[in-house]
Amino acid sequence: MTATNTTDIGPATGEGDIIFELRDVSVSFEMERGESRVLDSVNMDIKREEILGVVGESGSGKSMFAAALLDAVVHPGVVTGEITYYPRDGEPVDVLNLRDDELRRLRWNEISMVFQGAMSSFNPTMKIKDHFEETIHAHRANYTERMQHARRLLSDLYLDPDRVLNSYPHELSGGMKQRALIALSLVLEPEVLVMDEPTAALDLLMQRSILSLLADLQENYNLTVIFITHDLPLVAGLADRLGVMYAFDFVEYGPSAEVVEDAGHPYTRALLRSVPSVDAALKEMRPIEGEAPDPVNVPQGCSYHPRCPLADRRCVESNPPFDEVGADHAAACFYVEQAQTEVPYTVSEERLAGGEGQ
Numbered sequence: 001m002t003a004t005n006t007t008d009i010g011p012a013t014g015e016g017d018i019i020f021e022l023r024d025v026s027v028s029f030e031m032e033r034g035e036s037r038v039l040d041s042v043n044m045d046i047k048r049e050e051i052l053g054v055v056g057e058s059g060s061g062k063s064m065f066a067a068a069l070l071d072a073v074v075h076p077g078v079v080t081g082e083i084t085y086y087p088r089d090g091e092p093v094d095v096l097n098l099r100d101d102e103l104r105r106l107r108w109n110e111i112s113m114v115f116q117g118a119m120s121s122f123n124p125t126m127k128i129k130d131h132f133e134e135t136i137h138a139h140r141a142n143y144t145e146r147m148q149h150a151r152r153l154l155s156d157l158y159l160d161p162d163r164v165l166n167s168y169p170h171e172l173s174g175g176m177k178q179r180a181l182i183a184l185s186l187v188l189e190p191e192v193l194v195m196d197e198p199t200a201a202l203d204l205l206m207q208r209s210i211l212s213l214l215a216d217l218q219e220n221y222n223l224t225v226i227f228i229t230h231d232l233p234l235v236a237g238l239a240d241r242l243g244v245m246y247a248f249d250f251v252e253y254g255p256s257a258e259v260v261e262d263a264g265h266p267y268t269r270a271l272l273r274s275v276p277s278v279d280a281a282l283k284e285m286r287p288i289e290g291e292a293p294d295p296v297n298v299p300q301g302c303s304y305h306p307r308c309p310l311a312d313r314r315c316v317e318s319n320p321p322f323d324e325v326g327a328d329h330a331a332a333c334f335y336v337e338q339a340q341t342e343v344p345y346t347v348s349e350e351r352l353a354g355g356e357g358q
């Protein structure tokens with residue numbers, strides 16, 4: 001297990017308004033093979049009204065991070081640490097110590113989630129309208145007001161409200177269903193929208209158009225968006241900031257364009273080099289060698305050291321703290337400058353443009 005990384009990740013003190021504060025947040029499962037720590041002492045501040053992209057390879061802990069935010073980790077997973085949610089008005093909320101009814105209220109009303117594979121979560125025997133009604137009733141919200149809002153959201157998402165509300169899920173295309181689901185998740189006007197791989201099942205064009213609609217929604221409704229994906233280039237054009245996860249913790253964060261242009265962690269650089277892009281030569285692409293760590297057996301020291309071209313004895317022995325790469329940009333590596341000069345990758349315009357204009 002890696003040593004606890006106590007360096008905070010987030011904006012410099014006093015800058016921006018924090019909506020979520022995570023301190024030493026871990027998730028563990030007791031397995032026959034031993035304790036499986038699938039989120040490992042995460043420290044993170046999320047800014048109000050930002051779009052935060054959380055990226056990393058499959059199995060790096062992204063979904064656990066999302067689930068932990070709402071204390072929604074599946075049984076028998078245990079979440080520890082401190083998660084504080086700061087509503088726009090009112091007292092800070094200690095998320096991990098809420099009663100069930102308080103937690104239910106927080107979900108949907110304040111923080112809404114669209115999970116992986118959520119499109120199939122529409123009940124096939126219910127019209128889309130019934131799903132909205134069910135949610136509105138379950139939260140005892142004003143029916144007329146909320147349905148008006150639902151129609152507004154559906155129009156914002158370029159859907160015909162009458163047609164969609166009166167359809168069964170199977171009567172809608174994948175892209176329409178996904179947009180209807182986003183509208184449903186926003187019907188109670190939450191402050192925060194957490195999306196875990198929401199577009200993975202859609203084709204590239206549809207993914208990009210949904211991302212651009214999300215950007216509009218964020219602006220129109222002053223949302224804080226946490227967008228989780230393994231597809232770094234996809235989210236880079238949408239997100240204000242990126243947080244890169246490796247082995248169940250963040251290893252780099254910073255403004256999106258800066259992370260993509262000038263990544264400070266060898267893992268982020270490898271990740272950038274491993275993804276396809278339209279105008280980067282195919283021969284420049286390299287899969288990341290080695291295997292992602294097993295949560296029961298995370299390497300000592302820097303968890304990336306077995307795969308890192310720069311690793312030396314120091315990296316094997318101790319866990320590097322965050323080192324500043326730029327303003328509000330840091331990487332947990334002893335050798336940031338060396339990584340920037342010796343671990344190559346090319347950044348194409350396409351990557352930087354991300355979802356824009358596609």
Ligand SMILES: Nc1ncnc2c1ncn2[C@@H]1O[C@H](COP(=O)(O)OP(=O)(O)OP(=O)(O)O)[C@@H](O)[C@H]1O
Binds near residue numbers: 063
């Ligand atoms: N119910 C569970 N019990 C035990 N371990 C689990 C459980 N669910 C997930 N894990 C483990 O937690 C680790 C992190 O998984 P997580 O789903 O957060 O990764 P991810 O980065 O979201 O990956 P992906 O992009 O593939 O969804 C993985 O090693 C996974 O095997």
